[in-house]
Amino acid sequence: MQRKGKRTVKGRVRVGRKTKQLIPKLAPRSIVVLSHENLDEVAADGLIAAKVKAVINAARTMNGTYPLEGPKRLLLSGIPIVEIAAEDFTKFRDGMAVMITDEHVMLEDGRKIPCKPFTEEAWEAGTKLAMQNVSRQLGAFIENTLRYADREKEFFIRPLQLPPIRTPISGRHAVVVVRGKGYRDDLYAIRDYIEDYKPVLIGVDGGADALLDCGLRPDLIFGDMDSITDRALRSGAELIVHAFPDGTAPGMARIQELELEASVIRAPGTSEDIAMLLAYEQQAELIVTLGTHTHMIDFLEKGRKGMASTMLVRMKIGGKLIDAKGVSKLYSRPYKLRRLWYIPAAALFPVLMLSFVHPGVRHMIDVIWLYVKLSLGSI
Structure with missing residues (x-):
């Protein structure tokens, strides 16, 4: 992350509480507004594949109860994550233009919603806490x-x-x-x-x-x-x-x-x-x-x-x-005889190319073709 207050992301949002229902509807470069506690790897991969611009999460991206790779995958793909209060989720609607900084999300009507970036340092701290909780979980x-x-x-x-x-x-x-x-x-x-x-x-x-x-x-x-x-x-x-x-x-x-x-x-x-x-x-x-x-x-x-x-x-x-x-x-696919034609075809390819560039070969082909025409009575 850049220094606090220096980074901005602008775009229009798509809103959905259930990530798996929202992902199929996403257009590239969308900013998604979610309420997804513990953002899992499958959801992260879906968001990456959808080429989203940023993620606004109205829940804890990683709460430390168990190890989680999803948030790290998003960050390593260059997709920033910011967290907002749960009650602020309803302030967003599909198609709304927003601007995200490291301190707030500015809505198109001028309202500012406080936010906190989820960073790689936050992921590392969450992972450390999760490893302490694994036995109990x-x-x-x-x-x-x-x-x-x-x-x-x-x-x-x-x-x-x-x-x-x-x-x-x-x-x-x-x-x-x-x-x-x-x-x-x-x-x-x-x-x-x-x-x-x-x-x-x-x-x-x-x-x-x-x-x-x-x-x-x-x-x-x-x-x-x-x-x-x-x-x-x-x-x-x-x-x-x-x-x-x-x-x-x-x-x-x-x-x-x-x-x-x-x-x-x-x-x-x-x-x-x-x-x-x-x-x-x-x-x-x-x-x-x-x-x-x-x-x-x-x-x-x-x-x-x-x-x-x-x-x-x-x-x-x-x-x-x-x-x-x-x-x-x-499982290894069995070799099929019907595909053996690839071998002679590959071998003939350089011969055919040679016939087009070598004058001796071209002269021989011309002589053969003339002989065929004479035999058929075409001349």
Whole structure:
């Protein structure tokens, strides 16, 4: 950061409390106004990919409860972060012009909102505090996981109650795509595997957009439909909404607004866990996970205090489950005979070039061509 009071950023804002819903709507060079406690790595990567100009956060960017890489990634990408009081969030509206300094955010009507820059020094202090809290957080996380696992185990022991599924899954590989850490890189890394094996592509909420961004169309979309674009919902994939165990399904409202059709699965746990369980119950031969949450920091960043459903689902699925990183390391595309034409084509290329530049070769070609014409009676 430059010296206090010297740095300014000007632009128009986009406002949203939920970062995952705001990111798909961002135009490059926007200034985003968020209320995101502990700005996680996935959100940071999304903001970087959207080429935002600056971040105004009406919450603590890093509160020191657990280690966090998201804020540092933004700062290293040259995207400044300033924090404002929670009550000031409502003073912003979409399209408003603002100017940010290290001391305040000036609104277009002249009002000044006090702000505090979040710096690399602040990230280092937060990381130091977080490392002191890790043991306590881990203990609470394990206790929460075991408590909910005991409460939910009966549901996961029994077969999942599924509606009729149109997408053929039995006997095929299935790839479950979640918008988690490194999901874009992992998806590109297994493109050859997807092309060769033609697995069922299951997008979990924003994971469906990740598939479309890579030129792949999801076969099935599952989730609560809160972080997915209309484009993905209208892609032609089969839609299944994740409902609470009592049948409440907030995601159905959006499906109905778009005049689309969807079935419902009632289940506890996370959407990514139930998507894996769906593939398992439909007799998928192999289930490849991509971007899924697997450890304490992942879940704390997601706002969950435990991982009961993840533990139970993975215990049930067992050997059918493999991470995409494992696929990318172990799978090597078989050499196909139909591609052997590249070899002679590459060998002939310098010969063809030589025929155009070497006078002797050109004279020989002219003689051969004259002979062919004489033989055909053209002369």
